[in-house]
Amino acid sequence: MNNPSRSDRSPSGPEGRAALEQFQLSPDLFHLNHGSYGAVPKLVRDEQDRWRAHIESNPTGFFRDELPTELRRLAGVAAERFGGRAEDWVFCENATAAVNSVLSSFGLPEGDEIVTTSHVYGAVLKAMRIWAQRFGAKVVVAQVPVIVGSEEQVVQAIAESFSDRTKLLIVDHITSATAIVFPVCEIVNAAHARGIAVLVDGAHAPGHLPLNVEAIDADWYTGNAHKWLFAPRGCGLLWTAPKRQAQTLPVVLSHGAPDGYTRAFDWIGTRDATAWLSFEAAVCFHDALGGxxxxxxxxxxxxxxxxxxxxxxxxxxxxxxxxxxxxxxxxxxxxxxxxxxxxxxxxxxxxxxxxxxxxxxxxxxxxxxxxxxxxxxxxxxxxxxxxxxxxxxxxxxx
Ligand SMILES: Cc1ncc(COP(=O)(O)O)c(C=O)c1O
Structure with a gap:
């Protein structure tokens, strides 16, 4: 198939309810929750359908010859969009999978601490607790008030939760329950000043706000393209700082696991890759609506x-x-x-x-x-x- 991830058509420019026709959303409802699950535009769904048909025409050739190259090309699209190099980016199912991969790779010695905030996404906190228990480590939750007055207040609450045993901080870029944009650059600086590694959970960030992972300078950054960037569901991304790549593996280990960071994530058994393959079409759609x-x-x-x-x-x-x-x-x-x-x-x-x-x-x-x-x-x-x-x-x- 000739470059099927590029869409020829651009969406037109209506806004408000008139724009609903570009989506599959029911016009009988007021959809006020784009944040949780996104909404797949018809153009992007068509792209995913084209990939499905293409894969079915020759599954063997696709998985063996095409997929690895195409995933690396699309990692380059992520790098162009969000900073870093193609080899720093891998696709995964979602932010949950990325967070678990970092937690499982990090390997905390007994007694060490992982810090997060009281605004952390519930599923991430549950995962942190289970991984910490397996390692004999402890989860410390920095209390941030429900109603936040300033960025300094958030940075201070987090910094006050650090101890000499803190090895990892997991912090949201945009909090889920409270919809607050945390000052992640300042938070990363405060953690790095104490020698603490940082995973930024930017599940909501791609397509939601301007994003440059190199400017944030965390150790890991994960985001979902299936929320605000219009990709099909199951299009998660993980950026890993070069110095952390040797230690970073997916939770599920497969053929690529011994061959380094990108190969370990690019091949995790036989999977439906069509959400990732539609990533560029989603980026183009977002741009066509104004970026x-x-x-x-x-x-x-x-x-x-x-x-x-x-x-x-x-x-x-x-x-x-x-x-x-x-x-x-x-x-x-x-x-x-x-x-x-x-x-x-x-x-x-x-x-x-x-x-x-x-x-x-x-x-x-x-x-x-x-x-x-x-x-x-x-x-x-x-x-x-x-x-x-x-x-x-x-x-x-x-
Ligand atoms: C901050 C945050 N982290 C993680 C997630 C989990 O995302 P996913 O279900 O795509 O893994 C969400 C979902 O809304 C979220 O808001």
């Missing part, structure tokens, strides 16, 4: 919608505008509502106003998070502002 200007547009929409919702609902936003991206988390605290109420609210909001978004309890706060993507417009969030008090009243009777 950096799309990210700025989404950020402004999330800010405007967040301010409007905060005012209408009497809720607070978890961080100043300078620490937010294309998601805003609104919170009400303290709250007597529990996880069951939050789950019921999700259903009620869908019934009341066809809005799909995460509602949850984080520490002592009832929270919901909105995302802003090309197919959203302010009216989507106004529907939510009208429906939220009704849903709350139906659920808890006040």
């Amino acid at each position: 950096e200007s799309l990210m700025a547009r989404n950020r402004k929409l999330a800010a405007d919608a967040g301010e409007m919702l905060a005012q209408r609902l009497g809720m607070q936003i978890t961080a100043p505008a300078s620490m937010r991206g294309a998601m805003t988390c609104l919170t009400q605290r303290p709250s007597s509502l529990d996880a069951a109420h939050a789950a019921a609210l999700i259903h009620r909001l869908r019934e009341c106003c066809s809005a799909v978004l995460p509602v949850y309890v984080f520490e002592d706060a009832l929270c919901f998070r909105i995302s802003a993507q090309i197919y959203n417009e302010l009216a989507d969030y106004e529907s939510l502002a009208n429906a939220f008090p009704v849903a709350l009243q139906q659920e808890i009777g006040f």
